Amino acid sequence: MKEQGAPIDIFGVGTSLVTGRPDAALDGVYKLSMASGEPRLKLSESLEKIGLPGKKQVYRVFEKNGMFLGADAIVLSDDGQKVDKMFHLFDPEKSLEIRDHDQQPLLQQVMRRGKRVSSPNSLKHISDYAQQRLALLPSEYKRFENPHRYKVGASKKLLELRENLRNQHKKFKK
Numbered sequence: 001m002k003e004q005g006a007p008i009d010i011f012g013v014g015t016s017l018v019t020g021r022p023d024a025a026l027d028g029v030y031k032l033s034m035a036s037g038e039p040r041l042k043l044s045e046s047l048e049k050i051g052l053p054g055k056k057q058v059y060r061v062f063e064k065n066g067m068f069l070g071a072d073a074i075v076l077s078d079d080g081q082k083v084d085k086m087f088h089l090f091d092p093e094k095s096l097e098i099r100d101h102d103q104q105p106l107l108q109q110v111m112r113r114g115k116r117v118s119s120p121n122s123l124k125h126i127s128d129y130a131q132q133r134l135a136l137l138p139s140e141y142k143r144f145e146n147p148h149r150y151k152v153g154a155s156k157k158l159l160e161l162r163e164n165l166r167n168q169h170k171k172f173k174k
Contacts, residue, residue: 007035009111041165047090052154053161059083059103068136069101071151076158086153096153 002008008030031042031051039053055077061069073086082103088094110118121129140148 001030006030007032039161039165041162041169043166043169050162050166052089052158053165054158056107056158058106060106061086061098062102062104062136064101066136067138068141069098070138070141070148071096071098071153072106073098073103073153073155074158075155076161079155079157083155085156086151087156087159089152089154089159092159096151 032040033042033051033053034040034055039055040051041053042049042051044050052074057075057077057079059073059075059082061071061073063069071086073083075083082099084097084099086096086098108118110116134142138148141150
């Protein structure tokens with residue numbers, strides 16, 4: 001896809017690749033979220049399979065004691081620096097107030113137009129950072145029996161953009 005000029009800014013590892021089921025599979029999914037300065041949407045009959053459009057940032061939310069709250073908020077990159085409330089990705093009735101919590105942006109630009117904009121970190125630095133961050137995750141998320149589920153939500157503006165693009169497609173389809 002890169003050789004054909006696809007506007008890819010990130011590659012991710014999916015469940016099928018890392019779990020090694022009895023019939024392990026290497027699977028890939030390409031979801032375009034922005035092209036030519038316009039938000040794009042991967043459509044599906046199932047809301048769970050529909051992508052989140054636009055250029056985004058992810059904020060990790062912290063407790064007052066410095067530990068992870070157990071929640072990350074996905075927002076449009078131009079939403080601002082702090083998120084007041086995050087909403088469940090598929091159930092609009094579920095939300096979480098996070099305005100009084102510290103929030104840290106997670107995504108950092110490392111490439112621009114195919115060129116690296118920062119030096120790569122050493123393997124030692126990456127390992128140390130991962131250990132430090134894991135120590136901030138409360139034990140109830142790390143236990144094997146009945147672990148808590150880490151929450152991932154989105155800003156209202158991001159979910160509204162997704163819904164508006166879905167509605168535009170429905171109108172166009174008719």
